[in-house]
Amino acid sequence: MNRLGAIAKFIADNESVSNNEIAEKLHLSMPTVLQYTRVLKERGVIAETGKYDSTGGRKATAFSVNGGIAYAVGVEVKNRSLFFALVDMSCKLLATAQYEEEFADVPGYFRKIGQKTAEFLDRNEIPASKVAGVGLAVPGIVDREKKVLLRSHALGVRQMSFSELERWLNFPFQVENDANCAAFAQLRGTKKDAVYLSLNDTVGGAIFLNGNLYRGDGFKSGEFGHMILEPGGKVCYCGKNGCMDAYCSAKILKSAGGGSLNSFFEALNRSDAQAQVVWQNYMHYLSLAAANLRMAFDCTLVLGGEVGGYLKEYLLPLSEEVKKFNNFDFGTDYLKVGNYKSEAPAFGATLCFVDRFFEKLI
Numbered sequence: 001m002n003r004l005g006a007i008a009k010f011i012a013d014n015e016s017v018s019n020n021e022i023a024e025k026l027h028l029s030m031p032t033v034l035q036y037t038r039v040l041k042e043r044g045v046i047a048e049t050g051k052y053d054s055t056g057g058r059k060a061t062a063f064s065v066n067g068g069i070a071y072a073v074g075v076e077v078k079n080r081s082l083f084f085a086l087v088d089m090s091c092k093l094l095a096t097a098q099y100e101e102e103f104a105d106v107p108g109y110f111r112k113i114g115q116k117t118a119e120f121l122d123r124n125e126i127p128a129s130k131v132a133g134v135g136l137a138v139p140g141i142v143d144r145e146k147k148v149l150l151r152s153h154a155l156g157v158r159q160m161s162f163s164e165l166e167r168w169l170n171f172p173f174q175v176e177n178d179a180n181c182a183a184f185a186q187l188r189g190t191k192k193d194a195v196y197l198s199l200n201d202t203v204g205g206a207i208f209l210n211g212n213l214y215r216g217d218g219f220k221s222g223e224f225g226h227m228i229l230e231p232g233g234k235v236c237y238c239g240k241n242g243c244m245d246a247y248c249s250a251k252i253l254k255s256a257g258g259g260s261l262n263s264f265f266e267a268l269n270r271s272d273a274q275a276q277v278v279w280q281n282y283m284h285y286l287s288l289a290a291a292n293l294r295m296a297f298d299c300t301l302v303l304g305g306e307v308g309g310y311l312k313e314y315l316l317p318l319s320e321e322v323k324k325f326n327n328f329d330f331g332t333d334y335l336k337v338g339n340y341k342s343e344a345p346a347f348g349a350t351l352c353f354v355d356r357f358f359e360k361l362i
Contacts, residue, residue, distance in 0.1 A: 114168030309341030
């Protein structure tokens with residue numbers, strides 16, 4: 001990325017920054033930074049949004065990205081619905097919507113995605129001319145370059161090409177694994193190595209090393225849901241026995257909550273005996289998985305997905321359980337919980353187009 005784009009992206013990642021901060025963090029001279037921020041202001045990409053408190057001299061100007069200069073749409077593809085997210089170029093999540101739509105590996109399905117995208121944009125009064133692109137988050141193994149869903153147990157398809165979508169969408173688009181997208185949302189801006197564990201109806205994850213997503217030789221990195229936790233244990237949908245997915249899927253808690261994750265945690269909070277038994281068993285296997293991932297990667301571990309959105313108040317007991325399986329760390333400060341319950345995959349799917357917008361600035 002060139003300097004102009006790098007400065008704009010840095011401002012977007014940090015919401016509000018000064019010229020001094022840009023120069024320090026990007027290792028640029030002050031005259032260079034002043035020149036580029038002036039250009040970005042003239043083009044309407046950034047704007048002055050205030051002044052920092054003085055430390056003795058002139059107050060420094062705070063800059064922020066003008067989010068409305070362009071927008072990106074994210075679409076999470078599920079079995080029975082499409083979840084949409086709208087993000088501006090300051091990475092602000094502006095709107096979400098869910099449409100009931102049965103998944104089907106037929107050309108007509110892509111037409112429906114195109115129609116729902118247009119409807120979503122109209123509802124939020126976003127002109128097509130300001131849309132940088134549409135990112136799709138799909139469950140399964142994805143070849144991003146070919147825009148092919150190689151394999152998805154969740155959707156029941158193999159070798160599904162998304163190229164037909166171009167006919168109906170009329171925007172640049174990208175296809176990405178849903179857990180990777182969620183990790184992009186949760187880990188954006190972090191410079192540290194991190195592992196993301198996605199606790200949805202299927203269990204997945206992502207690995208970030210040196211600030212980049214590690215994809216693996218066959219795009220299968222982060223498929224934590226199919227690591228064995230209990231040899232000869234429960235049957236997983238993949239056909240193996242004892243997979244993490246069979247013990248840590250959100251479906252387990254939803255089933256105990258009458259189909260609703262929220263209902264399960266409401267029952268747990270009122271000390272329902274059955275909910276407590278289910279939760280203790282779930283915590284046992286989740287802590288075992290967390291300890292194994294910590295031993296394998298020795299870095300920050302973020303627990304996300306639908307279940308992750310509920311874990312903040314249970315982090316202390318979970319940490320105590322993790323310690324039982326890990327005697328190499330004195331504490332569990334490496335264990336974090338995600339900030340989202342449902343919108344992370346769709347939100348994360350937009351971010352590649354936010355980055356591309358800045359990359360194209362010259």
